[in-house]
Amino acid sequence: MLVHFHESRVLPCRVALLGVTVWSVSKARLLPSRHRPGACARDATWQRADALAALQEAVAVGLEHSITPEDLVITAYRCHPFAVMRGGTVTGVLSELLGRQDGMSHGKGGSMHIFTPNFFGGNGIVGAQVPVGAGLAFALKYKGKAASAFALYGDGASNQGQVFESFNMAKLWDLPIVFVCENNKYGMGTSAERSSANTEYFTRGDKIPGIQANGMDIVATSQAVKYAREWTIAGKGPLLLEFVTYRYGGHSMSDPGTTYRTREEVQRMRSTQDPIRGLQRNLEEWGVATEAELKAIDKEAKATVDKSVEEAKASAFPKEVDLWTDIYYKGTAPPFMRGREREEVHHY
Amino acid sequence: MFTSQSSAAARIAKRRLLRSSTARRVARRAVSTQVEPPPAGGHLPGIATSKFLRTTRDAALRTPGITWRDDEHGAPVREIIGGRETRKMNVYQAVRDAMSIALMKDDTAVVFGEDVAFGGVFRCTMGLAEEFGRERVFNTPLSEQGIAGFGIGLAAMGQTAIAEIQFADYIFPAFDQLVNEAAKYRYRSGGQFNVGGLTVRTPTMSVGHGGLYHSQSPEGFFMGAAGLKIVIPRSPIQAKGLLLSSIRDPNPVIFMEPKILYRSAGTYGFMASSEAFPLTCIGNVVEQVPIDDFELPIGRAETLTTGTDLTLLTWGTPVYHCETALSMLANPPPSLAKHVPASLRSAKVELIDLRTILPWDVETVLESVKKTGRLVVVHEACRTAGVGAEIAAEVQKKAFLKLNAPVRRVTAWDVPTGLQYEKFVIPDAIRILDSIVETLAY
Numbered sequence: 001m002l003v004h005f006h007e008s009r010v011l012p013c014r015v016a017l018l019g020v021t022v023w024s025v026s027k028a029r030l031l032p033s034r035h036r037p038g039a040c041a042r043d044a045t046w047q048r049a050d051a052l053a054a055l056q057e058a059v060a061v062g063l064e065h066s067i068t069p070e071d072l073v074i075t076a077y078r079c080h081p082f083a084v085m086r087g088g089t090v091t092g093v094l095s096e097l098l099g100r101q102d103g104m105s106h107g108k109g110g111s112m113h114i115f116t117p118n119f120f121g122g123n124g125i126v127g128a129q130v131p132v133g134a135g136l137a138f139a140l141k142y143k144g145k146a147a148s149a150f151a152l153y154g155d156g157a158s159n160q161g162q163v164f165e166s167f168n169m170a171k172l173w174d175l176p177i178v179f180v181c182e183n184n185k186y187g188m189g190t191s192a193e194r195s196s197a198n199t200e201y202f203t204r205g206d207k208i209p210g211i212q213a214n215g216m217d218i219v220a221t222s223q224a225v226k227y228a229r230e231w232t233i234a235g236k237g238p239l240l241l242e243f244v245t246y247r248y249g250g251h252s253m254s255d256p257g258t259t260y261r262t263r264e265e266v267q268r269m270r271s272t273q274d275p276i277r278g279l280q281r282n283l284e285e286w287g288v289a290t291e292a293e294l295k296a297i298d299k300e301a302k303a304t305v306d307k308s309v310e311e312a313k314a315s316a317f318p319k320e321v322d323l324w325t326d327i328y329y330k331g332t333a334p335p336f337m338r339g340r341e342r343e344e345v346h347h348y
Numbered sequence: 349m350f351t352s353q354s355s356a357a358a359r360i361a362k363r364r365l366l367r368s369s370t371a372r373r374v375a376r377r378a379v380s381t382q383v384e385p386p387p388a389g390g391h392l393p394g395i396a397t398s399k400f401l402r403t404t405r406d407a408a409l410r411t412p413g414i415t416w417r418d419d420e421h422g423a424p425v426r427e428i429i430g431g432r433e434t435r436k437m438n439v440y441q442a443v444r445d446a447m448s449i450a451l452m453k454d455d456t457a458v459v460f461g462e463d464v465a466f467g468g469v470f471r472c473t474m475g476l477a478e479e480f481g482r483e484r485v486f487n488t489p490l491s492e493q494g495i496a497g498f499g500i501g502l503a504a505m506g507q508t509a510i511a512e513i514q515f516a517d518y519i520f521p522a523f524d525q526l527v528n529e530a531a532k533y534r535y536r537s538g539g540q541f542n543v544g545g546l547t548v549r550t551p552t553m554s555v556g557h558g559g560l561y562h563s564q565s566p567e568g569f570f571m572g573a574a575g576l577k578i579v580i581p582r583s584p585i586q587a588k589g590l591l592l593s594s595i596r597d598p599n600p601v602i603f604m605e606p607k608i609l610y611r612s613a614g615t616y617g618f619m620a621s622s623e624a625f626p627l628t629c630i631g632n633v634v635e636q637v638p639i640d641d642f643e644l645p646i647g648r649a650e651t652l653t654t655g656t657d658l659t660l661l662t663w664g665t666p667v668y669h670c671e672t673a674l675s676m677l678a679n680p681p682p683s684l685a686k687h688v689p690a691s692l693r694s695a696k697v698e699l700i701d702l703r704t705i706l707p708w709d710v711e712t713v714l715e716s717v718k719k720t721g722r723l724v725v726v727h728e729a730c731r732t733a734g735v736g737a738e739i740a741a742e743v744q745k746k747a748f749l750k751l752n753a754p755v756r757r758v759t760a761w762d763v764p765t766g767l768q769y770e771k772f773v774i775p776d777a778i779r780i781l782d783s784i785v786e787t788l789a790y
């Protein structure tokens with residue numbers, strides 16, 4: 001395990017980077033604007049940076065570390081780490097949060113809708129991504145690829161009917177899919193216990209076996225994903241994988257996250273479970289890296305993010321013509337799309 | 349349009365745009381001369397002082413069409429307004445007040461939805477769980493299709509089921525239950541069963557920065573679902589009276605609340621606002637609301653200003669954009685003055701709030717159009733197959749010879765509502781003014 005990490009120095013680097021992405025962006029930059037009264041339109045755009053993945057980084061980083069670019073990932077709106085690791089950039093993500101031209105969806109998607117060729121988004125409708133994941137898996141199987149699809153969803157989403165419909169299809173057709181439940185204990189203001197009759201999410205797949213892993217420990221997440229990937233690629237059909245994690249922040253930038261749970265709970269999770277600090281501690285204890293080395297990585301990550309924030313802010317607003325693009329495939333659109341009046345009708 | 353345009357292509361595009369109609373030039377310039385970006389929802393100078401808001405007790409108690417329901421079943425209705433009290437409320441408080449009355453008077457009534465026991469993301473159910481108990485006001489799992497189906501079952505058992513779908517954008521997972529089950533329940537059982545006790549409340553329309561899944565106005569999608577009713581209020585009094593009517597209507601009703609009107613102007617945080625972004629409200633949509641139990645009629649439009657030259661028909665948020673457009677028509681600000689012909693400034697426009705989308709008040713609209721000969725319909729949903737399409741078709745059929753101009757629709761463009769494009773997609777007062785001027789001058 002140690003060697004494994006040591007070999008891949010890029011991993012802690014990424015962990016730190018993502019951690020800092022979330023921390024420096026969400027804390028240092030976004031929160032102050034929330035408290036500024038009379039937020040102007042620009043601030044409102046910053047505030048759209050909802051659904052961050054603070055304290056849940058180990059899931060994204062561990063998952064990405066144990067899969068290959070041929071594997072496919074689809075998730076809900078907590079999509080920023082995947083977008084960066086699956087081929088995107090921090091600037092691309094931040095620009096999308098700001099709704100700019102350099103955003104990974106050219107400002108048309110916003111925080112919840114960010115994609116790369118092997119990352120199917122960023123999906124805003126809770127639960128909708130799960131059956132889509134089954135479709136991805138079917139295509140992999142059909143094409144005979146030795147790869148899996150990973151469909152992520154939350155403890156709240158797990159109660160949507162279409163999640164169960166997907167389980168059935170996946171088992172019926174033995175699809176190479178891992179249903180990854182990120183159980184962060186809350187779906188907005190409702191705790192898992194209050195939303196789900198069965199909170200052991202890994203057991204909810206009926207005939208699909210499931211495993212539960214610590215989502216706050218990068219070693220556990222990467223090992224669990226490795227196991228799950230091998231399982232599906234070996235043709236054993238789908239698997240449920242529950243990561244027990246914790247949503248550190250509020251649900252979104254406009255949720256302080258303290259009206260339905262105690263500050264103490266949040267503080268305790270942060271001081272005892274933070275996956276980044278845990279990893280740092282382990283790396284130091286195991287002699288893989290020194291404190292100074294880790295600090296340097298941290299500093300570098302901060303600088304990268306700071307630079308990205310500036311780049312994002314400097315990026316242009318979306319182009320007027322793009323209001324009309326990407327609705328239909330280029331060249332197959334109806335001859336025109338209506339605007340408000342004759343002069344505004346867009347002719348392709 | 350976008351401040352950063354500098355490339356040649358963008359300049360050409362802009363020039364092309366500027367070559368379009370006069371009124372559009374006006375709109376462009378009006379926007380481009382502003383130093384600050386417009387606030388969410390656009391500039392609405394009139395909303396806090398809207399003359400459609402009933403801010404005195406007397407005006408509130410004389411709300412047209414009001415029916416008092418302060419007595420138990422069967423007792424005669426008191427028509428007198430003397431001795432009745434009002435309280436200052438905004439829309440979310442009025443919605444809550446209506447549900448509180450429904451829960452108090454009807455033992456079978458229950459309120460449920462995602463996070464509603466905590467007040468719901470817009471606070472419309474604040475304190476109801478504490479007041480009426482968690483067995484009557486409860487959180488559901490995150491499953492809209494389940495919520496709708498569950499409500500249908502409850503209603504089929506004769507209960508009053510008041511469901512909340514957190515955002516109108518999330519009503520689509522429940523679409524099948526609402527269109528195939530709720531709407532057809534009575535019909536397909538030959539009248540043996542019905543789900544008239546079902547009311548689905550849901551926040552609707554844009555707030556200026558909602559993006560793809562927090563801006564939609566899906567009323568049109570339900571318009572062909574005979575068996576359902578669709579109601580959209582514009583103000584606190586309307587919200588309370590129409591919601592009480594909806595809850596008691598013997599048919600399933602979808603009650604859509606324009607979320608930008610919920611609270612007084614400002615930006616609010618979570619649990620006081622929305623799940624994924626701060627709620628920005630556009631103005632002080634506050635009225636003195638009668639504290640008694642009262643209803644307002646479903647299926648009836650309300651004429652807000654009478655006129656003889658043009659009928660302006662809308663519902664929900666754009667009521668206030670229309671009011672602003674009308675004041676600009678009569679008194680154009682200097683920047684617009686030369687584009688609003690003097691001869692049109694004294695035009696008498698009849699503004700109608702449709703209020704019920706299904707079944708819509710054909711009679712009131714037709715009567716008005718037959719008088720004015722001109723109709724402009726304004727709605728936030730996209731144009732193609734929007735509610736305006738149905739209205740235009742019906743009006744041209746029934747008032748063809750009376751029309752002096754084509755029926756005009758001011759709507760969102762036929763595109764998804766991308767975050768940064770929202771303020772250009774949703775119609776505002778300038779667009780409405782533009783259409784009024786062109787329709788009057790046709």
Ligand SMILES: Cc1ncc(C[n+]2csc(CCOP(=O)(O)OP(=O)(O)O)c2C)c(N)n1
Pocket residue numbers: 078124125126127153154155156157158182184186187188247251462490492514518521623
């Ligand atoms: C169909 C649908 N219903 C409701 C919402 C509003 N909403 C967004 S996130 C969320 C909670 C989801 O909780 P969970 O699945 O546990 O994911 P988490 O946010 O905890 O990662 C809700 C209710 C939505 N986006 N889509």
Ligand SMILES: [Mg+2]
Pocket residue numbers: 154155156182183184185186187188
């Ligand atoms: Mg959750």
